[in-house]
Amino acid sequence: MSVLTDVATTIHDLRREVCVLHEQLTRYQLVVWTAGNVSARVPGHALMVIKPSGVSYDDLTPENMVVCDLEGRVVDGDLAPSSDTQAQAYVYREMPHVGGVVHTHSTYATAWAARGEPVPCVLTMCADEFGGEIPVGPFAVIGDDSIGRGIVETLRGSRSPAVLMRNHGVFSVGPSARAAVKAAVMAEDVARTVHVARQLGEPLPIEPPVVDALFDRYQNVYGQAPQQTHQTQQEGTTP
Numbered sequence: 508m509s510v511l512t513d514v515a516t517t518i519h520d521l522r523r524e525v526c527v528l529h530e531q532l533t534r535y536q537l538v539v540w541t542a543g544n545v546s547a548r549v550p551g552h553a554l555m556v557i558k559p560s561g562v563s564y565d566d567l568t569p570e571n572m573v574v575c576d577l578e579g580r581v582v583d584g585d586l587a588p589s590s591d592t593q594a595q596a597y598v599y600r601e602m603p604h605v606g607g608v609v610h611t612h613s614t615y616a617t618a619w620a621a622r623g624e625p626v627p628c629v630l631t632m633c634a635d636e637f638g639g640e641i642p643v644g645p646f647a648v649i650g651d652d653s654i655g656r657g658i659v660e661t662l663r664g665s666r667s668p669a670v671l672m673r674n675h676g677v678f679s680v681g682p683s684a685r686a687a688v689k690a691a692v693m694a695e696d697v698a699r700t701v702h703v704a705r706q707l708g709e710p711l712p713i714e715p716p717v718v719d720a721l722f723d724r725y726q727n728v729y730g731q732a733p734q735q736t737h738q739t740q741q742e743g744t745t746p
């Protein structure tokens with residue numbers, strides 16, 4: 508298979524994957540109207556596949572996904588790419604292990620972002636998926652790579668695959684677009700549960716060594732196969 512045929516096949520498959528993954532954002536009620544997006548890196552190429560801006564999730568198709576280079580320029584597609592293309596392209600440029608990025612304004616996680624408060628690690632599921640608190644990134648205005656810079660600066664110092672961008676919403680990453688969607692789903696669930704707990708009293712912390720053990724088990728033992736995750740990819744370690 509020629510390189511051109513190979514990348515064409517990869518892009519065809521990613522168009523379908525990215526399109527279908529948007530159904531998870533509505534399924535788990537992480538978005539309203541068109542206020543969220545999913546992208547995937549084209550492995551081995553300075554390219555990404557991302558949702559078209561402002562298009563209803565019901566109208567998304569593999570064919571209307573937009574292919575951009577990692578400067579955010581459209582390479583293939585008839586529609587304008589997501590508003591977050593620059594931000595996500597920056598993440599792909601600066602974090603080579605990231606294969607997928609998701610953005611939502613999911614209610615509970617965004618409420619923590621509005622307060623600029625990280626979600627504390629007081630649940631085993633938070634330790635499992637985030638390896639500690641869900642951190643807050645700086646306030647940044649959409650349109651250039653400011654948001655991307657804030658995402659990278661924050662995630663580089665954390666095991667978390669999700670960041671709460673202050674006054675804005677959730678950005679999550681993963682070795683694949685599906686993993687990034689999972690992180691967004693889990694971030695909202697943890698944010699909601701901790702919010703509820705705090706209405707009834709002060710949640711109890713989990714000791715750091717226990718957080719480490721829970722994170723290691725979940726990332727390397729849970730499920731059916733060792734997982735390449737945001738953390739293991741950052742460390743270049745393999746389970």
Ligand SMILES: O=C(CO)[C@@H](O)[C@@H](O)COP(=O)(O)O
Binds near residue numbers: 542559562649
């Ligand atoms: O957060 C924002 C705007 O503040 C955008 O990411 C959101 O509305 C989704 O925009 P797109 O439809 O992906 O361009």
